[in-house]
Amino acid sequence: MAQMQNAQTVALQLEKVRDKLPLLYERDDILLTMIQQRGDAERVSSRNMRLPLQIRPGGKPGLANLDGGDLGRGSGTTYDVAQVTPIFFRHAVEISKLVEYASNSPEKAIENAAKREVKNNMQQFRAFLDKVMQTNGNGVLGTIASISGSTFTMAKPPGSVLVYYNQTIQVYDPTLTTNRNVAAGVTTSVTAVDPFAGTITVDNVPSGTSANDVIVHDGLTGAQPVSLFVILYHQTNATTGTWLNLNRATYPVELATPRVAGNNSALTPGVVRLAINKVRKALGTSQVGKLIAYTSLEQEHAWEQLGVTISQIIKEGAGGRASDVDLLFTGEKTMAGVPIKSSINANSTRVDFLDLSHWGRAVMQDIDFYDVGGQTVFPIYGTSGGLAAAYIFYFVTGLQVWNESPRSGAFIDTLAIPSGY
Numbered sequence: 027m028a029q030m031q032n033a034q035t036v037a038l039q040l041e042k043v044r045d046k047l048p049l050l051y052e053r054d055d056i057l058l059t060m061i062q063q064r065g066d067a068e069r070v071s072s073r074n075m076r077l078p079l080q081i082r083p084g085g086k087p088g089l090a091n092l093d094g095g096d097l098g099r100g101s102g103t104t105y106d107v108a109q110v111t112p113i114f115f116r117h118a119v120e121i122s123k124l125v126e127y128a129s130n131s132p133e134k135a136i137e138n139a140a141k142r143e144v145k146n147n148m149q150q151f152r153a154f155l156d157k158v159m160q161t162n163g164n165g166v167l168g169t170i171a172s173i174s175g176s177t178f179t180m181a182k183p184p185g186s187v188l189v190y191y192n193q194t195i196q197v198y199d200p201t202l203t204t205n206r207n208v209a210a211g212v213t214t215s216v217t218a219v220d221p222f223a224g225t226i227t228v229d230n231v232p233s234g235t236s237a238n239d240v241i242v243h244d245g246l247t248g249a250q251p252v253s254l255f256v257i258l259y260h261q262t263n264a265t266t267g268t269w270l271n272l273n274r275a276t277y278p279v280e281l282a283t284p285r286v287a288g289n290n291s292a293l294t295p296g297v298v299r300l301a302i303n304k305v306r307k308a309l310g311t312s313q314v315g316k317l318i319a320y321t322s323l324e325q326e327h328a329w330e331q332l333g334v335t336i337s338q339i340i341k342e343g344a345g346g347r348a349s350d351v352d353l354l355f356t357g358e359k360t361m362a363g364v365p366i367k368s369s370i371n372a373n374s375t376r377v378d379f380l381d382l383s384h385w386g387r388a389v390m391q392d393i394d395f396y397d398v399g400g401q402t403v404f405p406i407y408g409t410s411g412g413l414a415a416a417y418i419f420y421f422v423t424g425l426q427v428w429n430e431s432p433r434s435g436a437f438i439d440t441l442a443i444p445s446g447y
Contacts, residue, residue, distance in 0.1 A: 052153075053152075055156040061387065066386030067387045074109040081105060085103075086098060086101055110255070110426045113424065113426060121139075157190075160372060164251055166198075172237055175231075176231050180225065180241070182224055196241070197232050199239055206234050260429040260432055261378050265282060286437070286439075290442050292441070297438050298329075298377070302436065305436045314434075321369075322373060327447070329366070377438045385428070391425075392423060393422075396422045
């Protein structure tokens with residue numbers, strides 16, 4: 027009689043499933059977390075929040091003749107007010123009933139999939155908001171450099187890092203006037219993202235899409251759309267346009283953030299020190315707050331390279347201070363004493379010095395479930411008009427980000443991107 031083979035016993039064998047779930051995609055929310063933790067949060071209604079600003083000095087000093095002389099006329103401090111209004115974002119999650127039934131106990135699955143989606147998508151929503159915070163207030167997530175079929179090669183910065191798989195996006199012309207998705211009547215979703223090649227692949231390319239068109243997030247409508255006001259909106263030295271309802275041309279110096287041009291060169295200690303000193307010169311040395319150097323992995327890499335480019339190190343012998351040499355591998359990394367906070371979403375050609383004590387959020391609604399009379403989960407309806415075996419829930423938030431003192435920070439831009447990125 028033939029010997030028993032393994033194939034005859036497979037039905038008896040237990041299947042081992044590892045009870046760990048590694049994350050295979052990014053979902054950074056560095057900037058959002060910093061502003062939430064260190065900035066102010068003001069509860070607001072649908073009316074504009076007003077930010078009073080002491081914007082220009084007053085008074086007329088000079089030499090005086092107190093023996094009956096004319097003391098002259100005077101002047102006073104100039105005050106003005108910036109205004110900000112929250113906008114709303116939503117994040118929709120849809121699950122079939124079978125997903126719930128098939129994973130609602132430890133005997134069936136290593137995780138309850140429906141419950142896990144709450145945690146997953148709260149974090150994904152935060153990651154989305156963090157990406158939007160890297161824009162200049164219009165929701166532009168990138169610029170198309172070239173098109174090959176349904177694949178867009180995105181110009182750097184920011185490349186493709188502000189877009190993620192399965193995200194619904196829209197294509198606008200370079201002037202942000204024409205929404206090509208609306209004109210073509212199609213929806214575009216991302217089917218692949220390569221952050222190293224700087225490409226995204228989509229399921230539908232709206233007719234008329236061409237190089238130099240821009241990618242924006244879902245929900246924006248009309249010409250010159252408005253989104254979150256954060257890094258590129260608040261940290262600029264522009265002297266035209268508006269800033270929180272104030273005309274920049276009226277206060278071309280007071281509303282401009284000190285800038286140092288990188289001139290497409292590598293980051294150096296000199297430009298870092300210059301940026302910090304420009305903040306001191308703009309406000310006075312006693313008014314400089316606790317700065318954070320917010321930057322990309324690319325510029326963090328460039329700074330680290332400066333720290334390790336040493337030809338020779340002469341150290342004291344045993345018992346001396348031989349271990350005191352710091353090649354940036356220990357402790358908190360700093361730029362000229364300013365702590366570094368890096369993010370994959372940050373602009374790869376910039377370093378932004380932020381005083382977060384002047385940043386804050388005007389919040390009408392914190393991130394939470396969309397609620398109707400206490401109900402947060404809603405049924406899906408089938409084509410018959412009856413219920414479908416699925417349901418949907420939403421996370422929503424209503425906020426806007428403000429910076430009451432643009433001159434309290436500084437930025438270095440047009441830096442070279444290190445090789446390999």
